[in-house]
Amino acid sequence: MNCCLCDQQLRFVPSWRGIFLYEVPEIACRACKNEFAKISLTGCKFCSKEGGLICEDCRYWEEHGYCEVIESGKSLYGYNEAMKDWFHQYKFLKDVLLAQVFAKELREALAHERAMVVPIPLNKEKLHERSFSQVDQLLLSADIPFQHLLEKCGETLGTKNRQERMATQQLFRLNGEAVPKQLLLVDDLYTTGTTMRQAAKTLKEAGAVSIRTLTLIRA
Amino acid sequence: MQAIEAFLRGRIWIKQFVPFPEEQIQEVIDKGDATIVSGISANGECARCLENSKEYVIPFECATCGKVCRYCRKCIRMGRISSCTQLVLWRAPSIPHARPRDFGWQGHLTPQQENASKAISESIRKNEHHLLYAVCGAGKTEILFLPIHEALQNGLRICVAAPRTDVILELSPRFQQAFPDAAIHTLYGNSPEQTDYGEIVLATTHQLYRFQEAFDLLFVDEADAFPYSLDQSLERAVKKAVKPFAPIVYISATPSKTLQKQIITHSKIFRRYHGAPLPVPTYQALWNYERHIRKGKIPAALKNWIENRLKRKQPFLLFFPTIELINQAAPLLKEIEQTIEAVHSEDAERKEKVMQLRAGKLAGLATSTILERGITIPHLQVAVIGSCHRVFDRAALIQIAGRVGRSGKDPTGEIVFFHNGITGQMDAARADILFYNKEGES
Numbered sequence: 168m169n170c171c172l173c174d175q176q177l178r179f180v181p182s183w184r185g186i187f188l189y190e191v192p193e194i195a196c197r198a199c200k201n202e203f204a205k206i207s208l209t210g211c212k213f214c215s216k217e218g219g220l221i222c223e224d225c226r227y228w229e230e231h232g233y234c235e236v237i238e239s240g241k242s243l244y245g246y247n248e249a250m251k252d253w254f255h256q257y258k259f260l261k262d263v264l265l266a267q268v269f270a271k272e273l274r275e276a277l278a279h280e281r282a283m284v285v286p287i288p289l290n291k292e293k294l295h296e297r298s299f300s301q302v303d304q305l306l307l308s309a310d311i312p313f314q315h316l317l318e319k320c321g322e323t324l325g326t327k328n329r330q331e332r333m334a335t336q337q338l339f340r341l342n343g344e345a346v347p348k349q350l351l352l353v354d355d356l357y358t359t360g361t362t363m364r365q366a367a368k369t370l371k372e373a374g375a376v377s378i379r380t381l382t383l384i385r386a
Numbered sequence: 387m388q389a390i391e392a393f394l395r396g397r398i399w400i401k402q403f404v405p406f407p408e409e410q411i412q413e414v415i416d417k418g419d420a421t422i423v424s425g426i427s428a429n430g431e432c433a434r435c436l437e438n439s440k441e442y443v444i445p446f447e448c449a450t451c452g453k454v455c456r457y458c459r460k461c462i463r464m465g466r467i468s469s470c471t472q473l474v475l476w477r478a479p480s481i482p483h484a485r486p487r488d489f490g491w492q493g494h495l496t497p498q499q500e501n502a503s504k505a506i507s508e509s510i511r512k513n514e515h516h517l518l519y520a521v522c523g524a525g526k527t528e529i530l531f532l533p534i535h536e537a538l539q540n541g542l543r544i545c546v547a548a549p550r551t552d553v554i555l556e557l558s559p560r561f562q563q564a565f566p567d568a569a570i571h572t573l574y575g576n577s578p579e580q581t582d583y584g585e586i587v588l589a590t591t592h593q594l595y596r597f598q599e600a601f602d603l604l605f606v607d608e609a610d611a612f613p614y615s616l617d618q619s620l621e622r623a624v625k626k627a628v629k630p631f632a633p634i635v636y637i638s639a640t641p642s643k644t645l646q647k648q649i650i651t652h653s654k655i656f657r658r659y660h661g662a663p664l665p666v667p668t669y670q671a672l673w674n675y676e677r678h679i680r681k682g683k684i685p686a687a688l689k690n691w692i693e694n695r696l697k698r699k700q701p702f703l704l705f706f707p708t709i710e711l712i713n714q715a716a717p718l719l720k721e722i723e724q725t726i727e728a729v730h731s732e733d734a735e736r737k738e739k740v741m742q743l744r745a746g747k748l749a750g751l752a753t754s755t756i757l758e759r760g761i762t763i764p765h766l767q768v769a770v771i772g773s774c775h776r777v778f779d780r781a782a783l784i785q786i787a788g789r790v791g792r793s794g795k796d797p798t799g800e801i802v803f804f805h806n807g808i809t810g811q812m813d814a815a816r817a818d819i820l821f822y823n824k825e826g827e828s
Binding site: 168171260262 | 441444446447448449450455457459462463465466468
């Protein structure tokens, strides 16, 4: 089998862990995986952005009506060239298989999660057009159980600039499922935090008590 | 020809991306002129690139059709194709009509070139495949002009496929000049879309996936790796793009033995167009070159060679086996001379750097095998560092040696194999070059 990113032959690397425990199979080679930049634990407590304890964007949210809707948050990777390429091929060229590239890391991050895992949804037309939901697919590949609680209203953020994004009102509505107290929201890419803040606010108003977030990439 | 026919004829295209209104597409389908095929066939083969291995044709839960679909990863960069993707294919046959066409090429051919040119025309008339076995610098493109002009006058649709974008971009202006009244399309990754009918299509081999039974005549340039290339899909692409029984002309300086056996009619040119023999490689030992470079030192023998070139103001290429080694050597080379640059396949400024070398703004270039073909620079001198490495096989070494002495004004030059032990491939390359020179004399 070849690496799904560089198409060079994959070498199987045995490990003790792999012998005794279940490991999600790797489909990308080490060299390609090393190109992605993991985010260390320091940084903004809401979005892992490098720098102080609370980044500028998150401070804005905290001061403008979204105070404490999110308890804490984490992003796994930075948005470097390798990640941009991966993201483009996965989301826009629709290479579904690439969800597996981060299956192991997502599994490590989520395997012992007690809270209900809630993916950020796509709207129906987008889903039909793209043929798969990129967030669901990441979780499916990592074998993490999840539950949808939200539905996307009409607007999408993709084509908006920064100011427009942060001024957007009401992106989500509830889909009718019961909302538990503890939640973990999952998304693919964190840009300004608009998506997460809006989703968290909608859920908080519906009775959620503690909401944390996890995103694969911090732009 | 109707605009939609001009676009669709010979192409295999995702319906959604056909640049015509939905009703118009439906109309030609209803008339039976065009047909719809499923992107991935029931037995899991991609209709565009004919990939059928499970490693590249991947099943997934499709939200578009609500079923389990398969999609092809092999040709995904041309827009993803899955089982529920509809492809449009033109079906109505065409009748070629002959008429006189302009010919803007005025050069003249050497006797050997002329013989080859006639032999190719003959093969095309007989509908036979042909192999043009010609050394680097034999003037292969000029040989093709007359046969192509004849085919054009007979109303045939012609394609010239080459593996590299650089080569296609170089061919394009020469063809525009030689065939001024022909519709010429130039296709490579991310080339601007051309929606009319191309009579002559210059395409990278990958772009052939976009065609099906389109061409009456196909030239495969640099067909060294045929028939069993590393990437078998390219061979499938060639077979799919031509009409059944259409002649294919393979062109190579280093054809494989199998190809030489498979194709019955050959024409051979072992002499360069300017008549001088090919420069013969010399060997020079460069023991443990990798360790020296890793430790931050350019070995003395190589340093000497470079300084000699600098003294004589000769442009030079240094071929390295790996990108890693280039990156290690680049700063060391800069210490010798500021204007030695490095390029590799992922370098966006590759083209500019080659131009600068040609213009004399750079003293030399360190490169991976990416520049082994298609580069013509007067007075060029070449060194292969680590010619014993496995990336430098016979064909690659012959191609690299072929960069030297290409211009008639200065048909000589140095080609040195710096090695860490002489390999069979090096000897084979040298023996072949000596053989060409001997044959070329007679």
